[in-house]
Every structure is written in structure tokens, then in C-alpha cells.
Amino acid sequence: MEPLWVTFLKALVLCLVLLGAFAYMTLIERRILGRMQHRYGPNRTGPLGLLQPIADALKSVFKEDITVTNADKVIYVVAPMISIIFALSAFGAIPGGPAGSLFGLDPWIIDLEIGVLYILAVTSVGVYGIFLGGWASNSKYALLGSMRSSAQIISYELGLGLSVLSVIMIAGTLNLREIVEVNVWSVSPWLWLPLLVAFGAFVVSAIAEVNRTPFDLPEAEQEIVAGYMTEYSSIKWALYQMAEYVNMMTVSAFISTLFLGGYRGPTFLEPWIPGISEWPIIWLVAKMAIFMFLFIWLRATLPRLRYDQLMRFGWLYLFEVALGATLLTGAVIAFVL
Amino acid sequence: MSMRASGYQAMTVAEEQSGDFETKLMRINVGPQHPSTHGVLRLVVDLDGEVIARISPVIGYLHTGFEKTFEHRTYQQGVTYSNRMDYVHGFGHDLAYVLSVEKLMDACVPERAQRIRVILTELNRIASHLIFFGTGILDMGALTPFFYTMREREQLLDIFESVSGVRMNYGYFRVGGLACDVPEGFEHDVRAFLASFPKMMDQYAAMFAKNDIFVSRTKGVGVLSREQALEHGLTGPSLRASGVPLDFRKAEPYSGYEDYAFDVPTSTVGDASARFEMRMLEMEQSLRIVEQALDRLEPGPVQDPDRRISLPPRSELETSMEAVIFHFKLVTEGFHPPRGAAYVPTESARGELGYYVVSDGGSMPYRVKVRVPSLVNLQSLEAACVGGLFADMVVNIATMDPVMGDVDK
Numbered sequence: 001m002e003p004l005w006v007t008f009l010k011a012l013v014l015c016l017v018l019l020g021a022f023a024y025m026t027l028i029e030r031r032i033l034g035r036m037q038h039r040y041g042p043n044r045t046g047p048l049g050l051l052q053p054i055a056d057a058l059k060s061v062f063k064e065d066i067t068v069t070n071a072d073k074v075i076y077v078v079a080p081m082i083s084i085i086f087a088l089s090a091f092g093a094i095p096g097g098p099a100g101s102l103f104g105l106d107p108w109i110i111d112l113e114i115g116v117l118y119i120l121a122v123t124s125v126g127v128y129g130i131f132l133g134g135w136a137s138n139s140k141y142a143l144l145g146s147m148r149s150s151a152q153i154i155s156y157e158l159g160l161g162l163s164v165l166s167v168i169m170i171a172g173t174l175n176l177r178e179i180v181e182v183n184v185w186s187v188s189p190w191l192w193l194p195l196l197v198a199f200g201a202f203v204v205s206a207i208a209e210v211n212r213t214p215f216d217l218p219e220a221e222q223e224i225v226a227g228y229m230t231e232y233s234s235i236k237w238a239l240y241q242m243a244e245y246v247n248m249m250t251v252s253a254f255i256s257t258l259f260l261g262g263y264r265g266p267t268f269l270e271p272w273i274p275g276i277s278e279w280p281i282i283w284l285v286a287k288m289a290i291f292m293f294l295f296i297w298l299r300a301t302l303p304r305l306r307y308d309q310l311m312r313f314g315w316l317y318l319f320e321v322a323l324g325a326t327l328l329t330g331a332v333i334a335f336v337l
Numbered sequence: 338m339s340m341r342a343s344g345y346q347a348m349t350v351a352e353e354q355s356g357d358f359e360t361k362l363m364r365i366n367v368g369p370q371h372p373s374t375h376g377v378l379r380l381v382v383d384l385d386g387e388v389i390a391r392i393s394p395v396i397g398y399l400h401t402g403f404e405k406t407f408e409h410r411t412y413q414q415g416v417t418y419s420n421r422m423d424y425v426h427g428f429g430h431d432l433a434y435v436l437s438v439e440k441l442m443d444a445c446v447p448e449r450a451q452r453i454r455v456i457l458t459e460l461n462r463i464a465s466h467l468i469f470f471g472t473g474i475l476d477m478g479a480l481t482p483f484f485y486t487m488r489e490r491e492q493l494l495d496i497f498e499s500v501s502g503v504r505m506n507y508g509y510f511r512v513g514g515l516a517c518d519v520p521e522g523f524e525h526d527v528r529a530f531l532a533s534f535p536k537m538m539d540q541y542a543a544m545f546a547k548n549d550i551f552v553s554r555t556k557g558v559g560v561l562s563r564e565q566a567l568e569h570g571l572t573g574p575s576l577r578a579s580g581v582p583l584d585f586r587k588a589e590p591y592s593g594y595e596d597y598a599f600d601v602p603t604s605t606v607g608d609a610s611a612r613f614e615m616r617m618l619e620m621e622q623s624l625r626i627v628e629q630a631l632d633r634l635e636p637g638p639v640q641d642p643d644r645r646i647s648l649p650p651r652s653e654l655e656t657s658m659e660a661v662i663f664h665f666k667l668v669t670e671g672f673h674p675p676r677g678a679a680y681v682p683t684e685s686a687r688g689e690l691g692y693y694v695v696s697d698g699g700s701m702p703y704r705v706k707v708r709v710p711s712l713v714n715l716q717s718l719e720a721a722c723v724g725g726l727f728a729d730m731v732v733n734i735a736t737m738d739p740v741m742g743d744v745d746k
Binding site (some may be wrong): 039065142147148220223224 | 363365371372374384386401475476477478479480481484485488548550551553554612726727728729730731
């Protein structure tokens with residue numbers, strides 16, 4: 001057990017890293033979108049546009065911070081904070097490497113026995129930030145946005161929760177580090193099919209979780225202007241943006257940890273560089289990058305679903321598929337293994 | 338239906354009693370500044386949850402008074418204004434205007450000018466439909482197709498620029514012909530476009546017709562029956578999507594459209610998806626027309642030789658007193674059509690477009706009334722939207738393809 005101040009220090013560093021990563025994710029996203037759309041993206045501010053996030057940050061700080069006249073002042077201010085606080089705190093449970101691998105420290109903030117539940121719970125609370133923000137704005141567009149986000153959460157959370165069940169059943173633990181150590185794919189080839197299905201269902205639900213295209217209904221720009229963020233400006237608006245991107249990173253890390261071996265690197269490289277698969281952080285970041293790219297790629301490709309279609313999709317397909325995967329996993333564990 | 342009369346003022350908020358809850362419709366104002374109202378269209382929408390109970394367009398935010406302006410400009414100067422109404426299909430407006438004035442003047446437009454007019458109008462129709470596709474799918478949340486369509490449109494705008502000197506508001510057609518002949522290389526540029534565009538259309542098909550989300554967003558959305566469409570005076574591709582094969586290029590050919598072989602695509606479905614499909618098929622037909630017109634394009638004059646309308650050639654001004662007089666009269670006061678009125682319906686990218694030009698024998702029109710398709714088509718918005726979801730409204734606006742300059746004039 002590490003002293004408390006080390007944990008605090010690590011938490012602080014993690015927050016700073018996540019926020020820095022958020023800033024550069026916006027740049028990376030805009031550059032990739034630009035490439036996919038026959039244009040350059042931001043490339044004027046500094047070499048390759050590398051100073052763009054700093055300029056954006058300064059800009060959003062200096063913008064006028066508007067509070068709508070009839071807004072519920074307290075909730076209006078608190079709502080974006082809820083979003084960002086829970087987005088940041090969710091990441092703490094994700095292990096970044098084997099114990100003691102980061103300069104003798106453990107590369108995680110807290111090693112929770114119920115890590116999976118913790119992340120599911122905390123990311124869900126983030127929706128309150130969206131819902132309350134839209135509610136407190138006293139704007140009809142914002143209200144529509146927050147209504148949509150509540151409708152959305154009950155549609156995909158089922159699929160999200162159920163598809164995790166397969167992994168938990170196989171690994172027999174809720175501890176994320178132990179799930180990584182078990183390596184669910186190595187248990188039995190019979191489990192590959194349900195795991196693949198669960199993986200697919202989880203990725204789709206995760207996109208809905210982070211409000212990205214094609215499930216970005218709460219902020220559907222072309223319909224409800226900016227949804228729950230319509231009335232927000234300046235740093236409060238930036239907090240929502242941060243929360244969205246940090247959520248994307250959390251969810252990417254969560255998928256990697258559950259399904260793709262988390263912080264473990266490929267062992268076939270071991271003969272050349274001994275110990276490479278044990279290196280902390282980098283493998284997790286590499287796996288996260290795959291999903292971050294997927295999110296951006298989807299944004300460039302797909303139109304948005306309508307909200308009744310999302311609900312139908314969540315209840316009729318996602319739920320069933322995830323349930324099927326769970327049942328199949330259970331059957332394999334009960335009868336084959 | 339008069340939009341103002343049945344508009345927002347006349348409405349009252351309905352209150353319903355359902356079970357133990359008292360529910361109220363929520364009135365929400367969309368526009369005139371909204372990301373997907375295609376300009377300054379304002380809609381007052383009554384929402385029941387996300388279901389649209391009532392919708393009424395409020396227009397006039399882009400009213401420019403073009404019709405009045407026409408009365409204070411000579412007939413030839415009118416082409417400066419016509420294309421500014423529908424800035425997306427400018428050549429279509431130019432053509433409609435000059436056709437009406439030519440009918441008044443009984444002018445004889447040389448064949449070369451006719452062919453060039455058809456080529457440019459059809460290319461402009463494609464450019465307009467490209468905007469329709471790009472913004473239409475943008476309204477559904479897909480960002481990238483917009484850039485694809487803009488890329489092809491750029492090729493067309495380059496052609497228009499080489500011809501008229503500007504990328505929009507062309508003002509290139511003249512009563513009696515064209516401002517000048519097309520530049521060298523025009524034919525080559527158009528042929529290059531004809532060769533490359535079909536491949537791009539395949540890409541669009543992948544982005545639209547083969548995209549499951551796009552299909553589910555448009556299928557069965559905003560259905561307008563044949564009767565509804567006719568009742569609301571819908572014209573253009575949106576009318577043809579509802580099963581009425583009315584196309585003025587076929588019904589009342591002008592500018593030599595009777596010479597070209599092309600089909601009028603129709604569908605009987607009448608939903609947003611059909612309206613998208615019609616425009617896609619129309620672009621193919623436009624390509625056919627352009628190709629045929631280009632094949633038959635022969636050298637020749639591009640202006641009516643009639644001295645009442647056209648300026649005399651520069652060389653004659655030095656030798657002929659008569660030419661100098663005509664030149665002077667045309668430049669200082671313009672020509673005088675006989676008393677009367679003329680209306681030539683044309684098929685713009687959006688529907689029936691015609692200029693009703695009344696002459697009192699003077700050098701300026703007594704009155705110009707423009708039958709703009711966008712305005713009339715917008716009337717069917719209510720029929721298409723009510724009962725649908727808020728998200729469908731955006732799709733319906735997009736598929737009605739209004740250009741606000743065209744609506745408000």
C-alpha cells in the first residue's frame with residue numbers, strides 16, 4: 001500500500017494528463033476529419049497546428065461567460081462540474097500496467113475490487129451533468145437535449161451492462177487488474193464467439209455512452225442547435241467539451257481493459273525486447289488510440305440516428321444481442337468447461 | 338394557404354387533458370438563425386414531446402424587393418437581378434427572365450446561344466442538386482459528404498467563372514442571346530466534367546442510398562401523396578417524387594429542350610427518400626442533356642442580329658451612322674417591347690419558375706411578378722411535417738430544398 005500523498009499526486013498527474021490529452025485530441029480529431037474531408041484542418045497555429053489547442057483554451061477562457069436570465073443559477077453552474085468531475089474520476093480505476101511497473105509505483109490510482117461496477121456507475125452519473133445542465137438552462141432546445149440524453153441512457157445502459165457480464169463471468173472477478181491478468185480470450189476457444197458478440201455490443205453501446213455520432217442526439221446540432229450546451233459559453237462550455245473527450249478516453253480504456261488485454265503488450269515481441277509486454281501505460285494508450293480513431297472515423301462517416309430509432313435499436317437489438325452473449329457464455333461455462 | 342394568415346399569430350396553445358396529467362404543447366421557435374433552416378427561414382413549431390403538432394413558416398427575413406427593382410431598370414439590366422434571387426441556380430433564373438422578355442420582343446435567339454444556355458442551365462442544375470445533397474445529409478449529422486459534393490461543385494463553378502467571370506450571380510444571359518461567346522477551352526472543361534462526374538455519382542450512392550442510417554432517416558419520412566402535392570402547388574423534383582411526371586422541359590419545351598432525349602424520373606412513394614432519389618436521377622439526365630447539347634454545339638453568332646435588341650458590332654460603329662444611333666439608343670434607354678405581357682414557365686432545379694413580365698411600351702417593365710418554386714414548395718412543409726418527429730422536420734426542410742432568396746425575393 002502506497003502512502004496517501006503518492007495516490008493524491010498520481011491523481012493530480014492523471015487529471016493533468018487527461019486534460020492535456022483532451023486538448024490534443026481536439027486537434028487530432030480536427031486534423032483527421034480534415035484529411036477525410038479533402039481539407040487540411042487547423043495547420044496555421046504553430047507547426048502542424050500544434051499550438052491550436054492552446055489558442056482554443058485561451059479563447060474559451062476569455063469568452064464572455066453568459067448566464068441565462070431565468071436559469072437556475074446554482075444548478076446551471078454545478079452541472080458542467082458534475083460532468084467533468086465524474087468523467088475524470090472514472091479513469092482512476094483503470095490499471096495502466098502491472099503492479100510496481102511505473103518507477104516502482106503502481107500505475108493506477110486505486111485498485112478497486114469492484115472496478116467494473118465503479119466505472120459503470122461513475123460514467124452513468126455523468127449524464128446528470130448533461131440532464132441538469134439542459135434543465136437548468138431554461139431553454140427549450142436545451143430541454144430537448146437533456147430529455148434526449150435521459151431517453152438515450154435507458155436505451156443503451158442495458159446493452160452496456162449486459163455485455164460486460166460475459167467478461168465478468170469468464171474472469172470471475174470485478175477487479176479490472178485481475179480481468180487483465182486472466183486474459184479472457186485465453187480461457188477457452190469456445191468462449192470466443194460470445195466474447196466477440198459482447199465486444200461488438202459493448203463498443204456500440206460505448207459510442208452511445210459518450211454521445212458520439214451516430215448517437216450524438218443530445219447535442220444534435222442540426223436539430224436542436226447544441227442540445228444541452230445551447231446556452232453555455234466560455235469555460236462552462238469548455239468543461240462539457242472536456243467531459244465528452246475524457247469520457248471518450250475512459251470508455252476506450254475500459255473497452256481495452258475488458259476485452260483487449262488492457263495494459264498487456266503482445267508477447268511475440270518478447271524474444272527481441274525482453275519485458276516489452278510488461279511496459280506500463282504505452283500498450284493501454286496504443287489500444288485506446290484505436291478506439292479514439294474509431295470514434296473520429298465514425299463521426300466523419302455516419303449520419304445521426306433519430307431518437308426513436310436509437311431507442312428501438314437499444315431495446316430491440318443491443319439488449320437482445322448482449323443478453324444472447326451472456327446466455328451463451330453462461331452455457332459454455334456450465335456445460336463445456 | 339397564406340403563410341402569414343395561418344401563421345403564428347393566429348395560433349393558440351392547446352391544452353390537453355390526458356389521464357391525471359395536464360400536458361401542454363411546447364411552442365418552440367426555429368430560426369431565422371438555426372443551423373439547418375437553409376438560411377433565414379423561421380418556423381414556429383408546436384411540439385408534443387418531440388412530435389410535431391403544428392408548424393408554421395414565417396418568411397420575409399430576406400425580402401429584397403427584387404420585383405419592384407425590376408420596374409426601375411431597363412429590360413437588359415434585369416439579368417443583374419434575376420440570378421440574385423435563387424443564387425444556387427442562378428442560370429435558371431436568368432434563363433426564365435430572358436425567355437419572358439424575348440417572348441415580349443419576339444426575339445430570335447441563335448442556335449449556338451440556345452445550346453450554351455441549355456448547357457449552363459443544366460450544369461447549374463447539377464451544382465444546385467449537389468448543394469441539396471451536401472446540405473441535406475449534413476442536416477442528418479453526416480459531415481463528410483458535404484465536402485465531397487462541394488469538390489465536384491467547385492469544378493462546375495470554375496466553368497461558370499470562365500464563362501461569366503464570377504462564381505455566382507452570373508448575369509451572363511442577355512435578352513436575345515448571351516453577353517459574349519464562351520471562352521476557348523469551355524468545351525474541353527465541360528467534357529472533362531462529363532467524364533469524371535459519373536464516377537463521383539457512384540460515391541454519392543455509397544454515401545446515400547447504400548447507407549443504412551440514411552435510408553432509415555428518410556424512408557417513410559414526410560410522405561406527400563399525389564393529391565397533397567398537387568393541392569399545395571408543389572413542383573419540381575419534389576412533385577415528381579409524389580408521382581406527377583410534370584417537367585416543363587418536356588411539357589412546354591423552351592430553349593430547344595425538345596431536341597434532346599432525356600427522361601423525367603418519377604416515383605410514387607412521395608417520401609424524403611424519394612425526393613433524394615429524384616434529384617440523383619435528375620443529375621444523370623442533366624448529364625445526358627449536356628452531352629447532347631455539346632455534341633451539337635456549332636460555331637455561330639450568340640446574339641440576335643436584330644438591332645432593336647442587340648448592340649451593333651464594334652467595327653460598324655466607325656462606318657455606319659445608323660449603327661451609332663442604335664448603339665446610343667440601346668445604351669441610354671434600352672429597347673421598348675410592345676404593350677403586353679409574357680410568361681414562360683421553366684423548370685428550375687426547384688420546380689416551376691417563370692417571370693410574368695408586363696410591358697406598357699416603355700423601356701422598363703411595368704410590372705414583374707416572379708413565380709418562384711421555393712416559396713410555393715414551402716407550403717407543403719406543414720403537410721409533410723405534422724405528426725412526424727422534430728428530427729424529421731429538418732429532413733423535410735432539406736428535401737423541399739428552399740433557397741431563402743428565392744422564397745423572399
